[in-house]
Amino acid sequence: MTDTPENVKAELSRGAVNLEVDPSIYPLGAIYGAAYIFIDRCYVFLYRPSETSLRITLQTKEPEPAEETLRALVGEFSNELLSCAWRRQITEENRELIQAVTSKALSGAMGSPSLDDLADFDFSDDEFEDPLGIAQSWEEKHGRKTPKEPAEAPAEAAATPEGEGADS
Amino acid sequence: MIELRFHRDLYSAKAVEETAEAFAAVASIERSEDESAITLAVEPRYTKPAQVRRIIGELQNYALAKTIDEGPRR
Numbered sequence: 501m502t503d504t505p506e507n508v509k510a511e512l513s514r515g516a517v518n519l520e521v522d523p524s525i526y527p528l529g530a531i532y533g534a535a536y537i538f539i540d541r542c543y544v545f546l547y548r549p550s551e552t553s554l555r556i557t558l559q560t561k562e563p564e565p566a567e568e569t570l571r572a573l574v575g576e577f578s579n580e581l582l583s584c585a586w587r588r589q590i591t592e593e594n595r596e597l598i599q600a601v602t603s604k605a606l607s608g609a610m611g612s613p614s615l616d617d618l619a620d621f622d623f624s625d626d627e628f629e630d631p632l633g634i635a636q637s638w639e640e641k642h643g644r645k646t647p648k649e650p651a652e653a654p655a656e657a658a659a660t661p662e663g664e665g666a667d668s
Numbered sequence: 669m670i671e672l673r674f675h676r677d678l679y680s681a682k683a684v685e686e687t688a689e690a691f692a693a694v695a696s697i698e699r700s701e702d703e704s705a706i707t708l709a710v711e712p713r714y715t716k717p718a719q720v721r722r723i724i725g726e727l728q729n730y731a732l733a734k735t736i737d738e739g740p741r742r
Contacts, residue, residue, distance in 0.1 A: 528678070532736045543725030544732055546678045554678070559725055563718060 512570045516559040519577060523554045526585050531556065533584035534577060542573070670712075670724055673705045674731060681706060683734035691727050 509520040521531065535544045535556060543559040558573055591598065613621075633641055674684045684706045688697045691710070698709040712723040 532732075535732060536736050539729050539733060543728050545672070545728040546675070546732065547673070548675045548678060559721075561722075561725070563721070 512567065512574075515563065515565055515570075516557055517570050517573050517577075519556045519558070519574065520549070520553050521556065521581065522552065524552070526554075526581055527588060528554075530581060530585035530588050533588070534580040537580055538573075538577060670710045670720075672708045672710060672724070672728065674708070675705045677704075678735070679706070679731055680735045680738050683731050683738060684708065686734055687727060687731040690730060691723065694723050695727070 511518045511520075523531070531546070531554065535546065538544055538558060541561055543557075543561065545557040545559075547555040547557065549555055556577070558577060560569065560573070628635075630636070684699075688699055688708055691697060694713055696711040696713065700707045700709070708727075710724060710727060712720045714720065714723065
């Protein structure tokens, strides 16, 4: 046995490594993904010794590998397995988003809209509710106030006390 | 003679069939099956240990790669 995570058991035997994993933790898709990456340098064989475990045998293509090579293989495969399982989970969680973005991209790639599409397009610029002012520009929200109407100005001046605001 | 047991929930039957056909030129292969697995009894036509090792290994990889290429099984 080598020092691997508790949920991956590894055993080194003559020129090969046997890793035993729990398929409820690492789904089959992730195991396939990791195994596929190692096909160019190892002979990979999957076996199911029991319902609750799955054995992956990695045999290096070079005939007599050093023990360090086999140990490195165990570590690399464990990392790859974790990476594939994690990527798979992210894909599952974001499946709807990925589908939406993909279909949007594909519909965009279909070319420019036809005249009929343009005729059907709703160009109206109706007001919509915006209680938080999200659709306002920065100037509208924080910029200088627009000058008041001239009709309002004298009435405001009369309301201010005498001398206030005078230069002399 | 080397027996390789391909579990049905790990390997596709079609992939194992195609593997047996693809390696017929370098090995004599007998196929048997039960409920849970397809077993290939492989007798390589070459006798050197390195050649035997390579034929068996490549056969395993071929079956796995074909299974994965077929797409998701679950």
